Amino acid sequence: MSGKNWFKAVTAFLLVLFLSSPSMAQTIRIAVASPFTGALAAYGDNVRAGVTLKVEEINAQGGINGQQIQVEWMDEQCEPREAATVSSRIAQNRNIVGVVGHLCSSAHLAALPTYLRQGVPVISPTATSVAISDQSKDRNGNTWAFRVVYRDDYQGEFLARYVNEVLELQNIAVFYENNDYGIGLKDAFVNKARELGLNIVGQEAYIKGASDFNPQLTRLRGSNPDGLFISGYYPEGALIAGQADNLGMKVAKFGADGFDNADYISLAGSSAENTYLTVPFLPDVAEGEAEAFLQNFRERFDREVDWMSANAYDAAGILLQAIAEAGADRAKIREYLASMNSPEKGYHGIAGLTYFNEKGDSLKPAFVKKVQDGQFVAAPIQLD
Numbered sequence: 544m545s546g547k548n549w550f551k552a553v554t555a556f557l558l559v560l561f562l563s564s565p566s567m568a569q570t571i572r573i574a575v576a577s578p579f580t581g582a583l584a585a586y587g588d589n590v591r592a593g594v595t596l597k598v599e600e601i602n603a604q605g606g607i608n609g610q611q612i613q614v615e616w617m618d619e620q621c622e623p624r625e626a627a628t629v630s631s632r633i634a635q636n637r638n639i640v641g642v643v644g645h646l647c648s649s650a651h652l653a654a655l656p657t658y659l660r661q662g663v664p665v666i667s668p669t670a671t672s673v674a675i676s677d678q679s680k681d682r683n684g685n686t687w688a689f690r691v692v693y694r695d696d697y698q699g700e701f702l703a704r705y706v707n708e709v710l711e712l713q714n715i716a717v718f719y720e721n722n723d724y725g726i727g728l729k730d731a732f733v734n735k736a737r738e739l740g741l742n743i744v745g746q747e748a749y750i751k752g753a754s755d756f757n758p759q760l761t762r763l764r765g766s767n768p769d770g771l772f773i774s775g776y777y778p779e780g781a782l783i784a785g786q787a788d789n790l791g792m793k794v795a796k797f798g799a800d801g802f803d804n805a806d807y808i809s810l811a812g813s814s815a816e817n818t819y820l821t822v823p824f825l826p827d828v829a830e831g832e833a834e835a836f837l838q839n840f841r842e843r844f845d846r847e848v849d850w851m852s853a854n855a856y857d858a859a860g861i862l863l864q865a866i867a868e869a870g871a872d873r874a875k876i877r878e879y880l881a882s883m884n885s886p887e888k889g890y891h892g893i894a895g896l897t898y899f900n901e902k903g904d905s906l907k908p909a910f911v912k913k914v915q916d917g918q919f920v921a922a923p924i925q926l927d
Contacts (some may be wrong), residue, residue, distance in 0.1 A: 570613040576644030581620035593855030623653035630654035634661035664877040668854035679903040699731025716768035717746040720775030729774040764881040775800040781810035787844030788814040824850035825910040857892030
């Protein structure tokens with residue numbers, strides 16, 4: 544190689560290093576990890592919509608310090624094994640400065656060890672498992688994992704109160720998915736229900752992806768319940784509602800935020816009627832710039848806003864605010880998020896005020912929706 548060519552090669556190499564440096568990149572990159580294919584892709588589409596709207600707004604305003612935001616969409620199908628792989632890819636890409644995700648609790652828990660070990664700040668819009676609280680810190684005691692949604696223990700206990708005080712049911716059959724989300728939610732509900740004096744007349748489990756629930760439902764029907772608590776996600780929940788109907792179980796059905804998807808109604812049909820579910824967001828009680836958000840969302844995506852989209856919009860907003868205030872640096876972003884530890888230092892988003900405790904959790908209220916005449920509506924009675 545001649546001296547002239549050597550000079551050109553070194554210059555090109557330095558230019559690549561310059562452009563690949565996180566602080567010198569032409570764009571600021573964040574990752575969004577959710578299920579974009581597979582059985583729960585509809586959930587991922589909700590998260591994608593919320594993040595997309597927030598990022599488009601920021602970019603239309605000139606980005607952050609003149610840099611546009613670029614999103615790396617990471618499909619992990621809500622599968623723990625896929626989530627672990629995705630988290631490694633994110634951690635190794637130093638241009639990615641923060642993560643919105645993961646959507647499912649099991650996937651989030653599988654990804655956390657990598658984020659803690661490699662120092663990647665992550666904000667989940669939807670993961671509710673109690674176990675996450677004790678796995679959000681690295682070995683030095685620094686919190687890297689945050690979330691903008693309530694925990695399952697709060698949600699389960701709230702649902703038990705609603706069943707007791709509003710629906711006034713007494714004999715409850717429990718059907719739960721055998722994973723972190725289903726078990727955690729079920730345990731919180733059952734413990735609170737028993738404390739309130741309700742009768743848990745039967746408990747059965749199912750696995751993700753199952754399609755025939757008749758054996759378990761037949762056993763639960765034999766206990767003469769007046770309510771059926773389905774602790775899981777909407778694909779199986781819709782099948783359970785339909786098969787319970789076919790078996791003559793004309794009882795009230797209720798679940799949690801995992802049911803909040805339009806596909807629950809389209810899959811279950813008329814069997815979805817008389818289903819109640821807890822959610823962390825209702826358009827009727829939205830705060831801040833909610834009216835503009837709701838209108839923009841409908842115009843952009845031609846559908847109504849769901850709670851996952853609202854929470855994803857807020858999670859992206861918090862991450863981008865941290866980048867704007869602290870810089871596009873993983874450690875500085877983490878420090879900024881950890882400093883949001885009081886109402887005065889919180890983020891006023893569409894789904895309410897968000898601030899974090901030392902474990903990265905946030906306290907959020909719960910609301911109740913029901914299926915009525917083929918659509919989700921706010922339940923007429925809400926609890927404090």
